[in-house]
Amino acid sequence: MSVLSILVVEDDEGLQDLLRRLLSQDGRLVTVVGSGQEAIRVAQEIPVHVLMTDLKLPDIDGLTVLERILQIDSKVIGIVMTGYGSIDCAVKAMKAGAFDFLTKPFDNEVVVGSINRALEAYRRRKNMQSSQKAVRERYRLEQFVGTSEPIRRVFEFVEKVADCDSTVLIQGESGTGKELVARMLHFNSVRKDRPLIPVNCGAIPENLLESELFGHEKGAFTGAAHMRIGRFELAHGGTIFLDEIGELSLGLQVKLLRVLQERSFERVGGTKTIDVDVRVVAATNQDLEVAVQQKRFRGDLYYRLNVIPVTIPPLRERRSDIPQLVSHFLEKLNRGKQAAMTGCSPDAMARLLEHHWPGNIRELENMIERLVVLSLSGTIEVSDLPERLQCRSVTAEQTASNFISFSDQGVNLPREIEQFENRLIVGALRQANGVTSKAALLLHVNRTTLVEKMKRKGFASKSQGCPIF
Numbered sequence: 001m002s003v004l005s006i007l008v009v010e011d012d013e014g015l016q017d018l019l020r021r022l023l024s025q026d027g028r029l030v031t032v033v034g035s036g037q038e039a040i041r042v043a044q045e046i047p048v049h050v051l052m053t054d055l056k057l058p059d060i061d062g063l064t065v066l067e068r069i070l071q072i073d074s075k076v077i078g079i080v081m082t083g084y085g086s087i088d089c090a091v092k093a094m095k096a097g098a099f100d101f102l103t104k105p106f107d108n109e110v111v112v113g114s115i116n117r118a119l120e121a122y123r124r125r126k127n128m129q130s131s132q133k134a135v136r137e138r139y140r141l142e143q144f145v146g147t148s149e150p151i152r153r154v155f156e157f158v159e160k161v162a163d164c165d166s167t168v169l170i171q172g173e174s175g176t177g178k179e180l181v182a183r184m185l186h187f188n189s190v191r192k193d194r195p196l197i198p199v200n201c202g203a204i205p206e207n208l209l210e211s212e213l214f215g216h217e218k219g220a221f222t223g224a225a226h227m228r229i230g231r232f233e234l235a236h237g238g239t240i241f242l243d244e245i246g247e248l249s250l251g252l253q254v255k256l257l258r259v260l261q262e263r264s265f266e267r268v269g270g271t272k273t274i275d276v277d278v279r280v281v282a283a284t285n286q287d288l289e290v291a292v293q294q295k296r297f298r299g300d301l302y303y304r305l306n307v308i309p310v311t312i313p314p315l316r317e318r319r320s321d322i323p324q325l326v327s328h329f330l331e332k333l334n335r336g337k338q339a340a341m342t343g344c345s346p347d348a349m350a351r352l353l354e355h356h357w358p359g360n361i362r363e364l365e366n367m368i369e370r371l372v373v374l375s376l377s378g379t380i381e382v383s384d385l386p387e388r389l390q391c392r393s394v395t396a397e398q399t400a401s402n403f404i405s406f407s408d409q410g411v412n413l414p415r416e417i418e419q420f421e422n423r424l425i426v427g428a429l430r431q432a433n434g435v436t437s438k439a440a441l442l443l444h445v446n447r448t449t450l451v452e453k454m455k456r457k458g459f460a461s462k463s464q465g466c467p468i469f
């Protein structure tokens, strides 16, 4: 069974320390918070198996916390603690779904005994209901589709480095699968039963990001009514995924550098140093080396992050994965639908293979989703594709009239040329039934030149099994 995770909700600092010490045995993950709202937030982010909550909290009462957390996961076992041990309270707690009720002050053995019984009860509940979360996560790993050379290299990379604790920097254009790779790293590592905490550094306003990452003490700033634990603390024992790291302000870069160097930090407004054991995986679609040159990103932080770098190649450099990705998304998105799209016509597939895919896998996934939402059934035809994929490239279309007019956006010349070249190559390969020597003759180039181009563009040859040639 996975690591057991206990969430303690208690606002008395002395008791917080005592409970943390008592319960942190046998590799259990103990998260201590001081308010009800904070407990609910934590339970939304990390798996919680046993909730141990005080009845009287500074914001909402312990029974409401228990009820809300049971709504998040009905398997959670609740233990309610209170200084006012009346039969009435105990009955109310049991009605709210509590498993045990402890009256303060309590003996250490009573607490330990109660938590052991609760963990045993959790195991039984879990065995009864197969853990949907685990299934979902396994499923996610199987979602990484592709057999092209560049993708095989990414798989090998994940296998090699998943289990070491070094920091990984994932670079790649938008939509290439950086987050998927980060998840694969976590779920294939020894930390897989501990939390994976994502932080999108670009999406959280700068003034909130510091407390989001490191937490804050009660009264640290106006509005900080309760102590809040940050994402680094939540990720203790697991992995923190710092997405869009290139967006981090210079001020926060200094603070992050310290965590990477020392694995410790203070909450905002706090003096106590908190040590964490966290694996850091960062991702960006920016070229951080350029950002360093432009002084937007600190060089020392870049070197700390760039311990194990990996770049996820854009889809246009692994086009041979496109047919497999199309089938995968069709199957995933059609699931449970009556009228299903079952495949893609050779002509439409040729268009997909030629396209530049600036939005990478996400663009492909969104396109398929649109087709499925429109409830088209049968096979994807060229006419079903978005206009940008349907219309012939400007070069091909408009030379006939010897006149090219530009819209205000203009055209991207290298991209248009590349797309036209792709179209000629795909067309020649199809006519030559995938035989590269014949296609090369049609294109008036050497076979080696054609094969070289195909390799660079990520086209698989017939012998590698590309279905449409």
Ligand SMILES: Nc1ncnc2c1ncn2[C@@H]1O[C@H](COP(=O)(O)OP(=O)(O)OP(=O)(O)O)[C@@H](O)[C@H]1O
Residues within 6 Å of the ligand: 143, 144, 145, 146, 172, 173, 174, 175, 176, 177, 178, 179, 180, 181, 285, 328, 361, 362, 365
């Ligand atoms: N190899 C793959 N197989 C199947 N699905 C994939 C693959 N790579 C990416 N995806 C899917 O494509 C979408 C985009 O991937 P992801 O969010 O990981 O990209 P990203 O690089 O983090 O993008 P961004 O920079 O825009 O955040 C997701 O829905 C993801 O599941």
Ligand SMILES: [Mg+2]
Residues within 6 Å of the ligand: 178, 179, 243
């Ligand atoms: Mg992403």
